[in-house]
Amino acid sequence: MKKVVAPLTKDAAKGLRAGDEVLLSGIIYTARDAAHQRLCALLKKRGRIPLSLEGQVIYYAGPTPARPGRAIGSCGPTTSSRMDDFTPALITLGLRGMIGKGGRSPEVRKAIRKHGCVYFLATGGLGALLSTKVVSARAVLFRELGPEAVYRLEVKDFPLIVGIDAKGGDIYDKAGWKKK
Amino acid sequence: MRNISVAKIKDAVRELCLKANFELRPDVMRGLRSALRAERSSRARGILRTIIDNARIASANKLAICQDTGMVFISLELGQDVHLAGGDLAKAINDGVKDAYCRGYLRTSVVADPLVRKNTRTNTPAMIATEIVPGSRVKITVSPKGFGSENKSRIHMFRPTASARQIKDFVLDVVRASGADACPPLILGIGIGGTFDKAALLAKKALLRPIDKKNPVGGYARLEKDLAKEINALKIGPMALGGRTTALGVNILAYPTHIAGLPVAVNVSCHATRSASKIL
Numbered sequence: 001m002k003k004v005v006a007p008l009t010k011d012a013a014k015g016l017r018a019g020d021e022v023l024l025s026g027i028i029y030t031a032r033d034a035a036h037q038r039l040c041a042l043l044k045k046r047g048r049i050p051l052s053l054e055g056q057v058i059y060y061a062g063p064t065p066a067r068p069g070r071a072i073g074s075c076g077p078t079t080s081s082r083m084d085d086f087t088p089a090l091i092t093l094g095l096r097g098m099i100g101k102g103g104r105s106p107e108v109r110k111a112i113r114k115h116g117c118v119y120f121l122a123t124g125g126l127g128a129l130l131s132t133k134v135v136s137a138r139a140v141l142f143r144e145l146g147p148e149a150v151y152r153l154e155v156k157d158f159p160l161i162v163g164i165d166a167k168g169g170d171i172y173d174k175a176g177w178k179k180k
Numbered sequence: 181m182r183n184i185s186v187a188k189i190k191d192a193v194r195e196l197c198l199k200a201n202f203e204l205r206p207d208v209m210r211g212l213r214s215a216l217r218a219e220r221s222s223r224a225r226g227i228l229r230t231i232i233d234n235a236r237i238a239s240a241n242k243l244a245i246c247q248d249t250g251m252v253f254i255s256l257e258l259g260q261d262v263h264l265a266g267g268d269l270a271k272a273i274n275d276g277v278k279d280a281y282c283r284g285y286l287r288t289s290v291v292a293d294p295l296v297r298k299n300t301r302t303n304t305p306a307m308i309a310t311e312i313v314p315g316s317r318v319k320i321t322v323s324p325k326g327f328g329s330e331n332k333s334r335i336h337m338f339r340p341t342a343s344a345r346q347i348k349d350f351v352l353d354v355v356r357a358s359g360a361d362a363c364p365p366l367i368l369g370i371g372i373g374g375t376f377d378k379a380a381l382l383a384k385k386a387l388l389r390p391i392d393k394k395n396p397v398g399g400y401a402r403l404e405k406d407l408a409k410e411i412n413a414l415k416i417g418p419m420a421l422g423g424r425t426t427a428l429g430v431n432i433l434a435y436p437t438h439i440a441g442l443p444v445a446v447n448v449s450c451h452a453t454r455s456a457s458k459i460l
Contacts, residue, residue: 034297064244064287073285074244079328079361101328102361102420123227123419124328124363125452127247128238146299147247147287159230161421172360175422177415 006155007055008096013118016162018169023157024120028057028099032078034148035141036086043089051141051150053090057097057120062147063137064127072137072153074127077101080119084108091115103172104164113168120160121171133158182316183265184460186272189320192458193276193306196322197252198284200456201244204235207390208367208428208453215365215418215425224423228365231418231451242285246452249286250324252277252306253384259315270308278302289327309381321388323455329362329448335380338442347372347444348407354446355411355427360420363450367391367429368411371445373437382433383447388455391429404430418451 004012006026016022029051031039039049060080064073080100087098088111096117101124104112112119122130134153141150164170209232216228238245254273258264281288281303288303334354338346351370358366371382395401408430417423428451437443 062247062287062289064247064249065285067242067285070241070243073287074238074247074249076247078248079331081361101363102359121360121419123230124360125246125450126230126234128241128243128245129230129234131243132237146301147289148299171421175417175420177417177420177422178356 006057006097008057008118009055010096010116013096013116014166016118016165018162018165018171019174020162022120022160022162024057024160025156025158026154028059028153028155029140030059030061030063030151030153032060032062032148033082034145035150036083038142040086040089043093049093054094055096056094057099058090058095059153060098060100063131063151064147066137070131072131072134075131075134076127077122077124080104087111091117099160103170109164109168109170112164113166116166118162118166119164121163122160130158181261181263183263184318185266186264186269187266188460189264189269189318190272190276190279192320192460193254193273193322194280196320196456196458197277197280197286197324200322200324200454201249201284201286202242203239204245204452205390205455207392208451209235211391211428212451215428218424221417221423223421224418224425227418227421228425244286245454246326246450247287248289248326248328249281249303250326250454251290252303253323253325254306254308255321255323255385255388256308256310257313257319258310259317260312261316262318273308274304274306277304277306309385318460319457320460321455321457323388326450326452329358329366329450332358332362332448333383333446335376335443335445337376338444340440340442342442344403348410350444351407351446352410352414354448355414355416358448359416362448363452364416364420365418365425365428365451367449367451367453368427368431369447369449370430370432371447372432372434372443374435374443376443378435379443379445380447382435383445386431386433387447387449387453389431391431395432397434400432400434404432
């Protein structure tokens with residue numbers, strides 16, 4: 001099990017290979033459909049977004065509310081492919097890592113390879129277990145979106161598998177079954 | 181005539197929403213355990229183990245099994261000798277959902293309009309399917325359905341002369357197209373017959389049957405078994421990273437249909453297929 005720290009350095013991203021099992025610690029940001037749409041609309045309109053993405057990792061997730069005494073509620077990954085249309089633009093802003101479930105589009109794979117990023121898989125449907133790896137959480141952007149707001153999470157030993165690496169290697173190419 | 185207060189329905193809906201979200205169905209847990217025994221690859225076994233751990237953590241801490249606590253499907257079997265008193269039934273059901281989601285630390289995932297997309301912040305409205313049945317009891321089943329798998333569901337209007345092979349191939353296509361996104365190992369609800377809308381409702385209701393309870397109709401029990409075998413032979417496996425378990429269960433519900441048609445709906449559901457029932 002490799003230990004990885006977020007935000008990700010270029011070297012750390014390049015040192016990972018599809019299929020590697022890693023434990024991620026550090027700061028990551030949640031964003032899902034509505035937040036991606038808003039970020040990209042702001043980028044188009046104003047040429048910048050209210051969040052520095054340099055080296056950062058975005059987690060495609062919308063958690064349940066935290067019970068008193070807990071950092072966060074259930075917080076597993078959502079389907080990454082729904083973010084595919086927005087991702088290349090965020091990668092050009094410096095985004096270096098993404099966490100979600102399922103495969104990505106050819107465009108996202110290309111952007112990952114071009115910019116030396118990494119796409120991690122979290123196991124879908126493990127929201128309760130993954131919540132125990134979150135040390136703290138607070139909404140930092142688009143609070144009015146509720147579960148779809150951008151949350152800043154501090155995570156410790158968050159278990160992930162590298163899905164797509166900086167060389168374009170994709171775990172699903174090796175999984176041994178075909179979409180047809 | 182038996183009087184039942186709608187307040188009792190509201191309380192039952194609230195209780196069932198919480199139970200379904202915190203406690204994995206026993207039949208699904210049994211399915212996961214038997215899948216773990218069958219798997220050979222260490223990765224598939226590791227993923228299945230974490231899925232079982234997740235269910236334990238959820239139940240012990242009253243945490244949602246999955247953060248997608250779903251749009252709530254409610255099946256109401258209403259005895260015709262029951263008089264529901266004390267208010268509006270649909271409102272009572274939605275109030276029960278609202279209470280559970282707003283006070284039970286569940287995610288509200290419903291938007292008021294599909295195009296405007298503003299969150300209702302109550303997880304209402306629920307999808308309510310009411311069936312009038314003989315007797316004086318009310319059976320309420322609550323099933324919070326996540327959309328990672330819902331998005332992969334499909335319906336096909338086959339020709340009446342379609343073969344079982346063609347239907348199986350359609351189901352296999354749906355499973356392949358679901359890939360990792362629907363959180364395999366999957367549970368499939370398949371509705372065959374009726375009209376366009378009925379087939380989809382049958383597919384949804386098929387998910388409510390325990391996956392280890394045999395289909396009472398012999399022909400469909402066989403079709404379920406054959407389909408499960410072919411789906412698992414795809415080797416998609418847990419998290420679609422390869423393995424022997426792609427479907428934990430295949431449940432079919434059939435209904436009479438028209439001479440010109442053969443609707444087949446596949447409602448894809450994840451390894452965290454959730455539901456809970458109560459009879460009043």
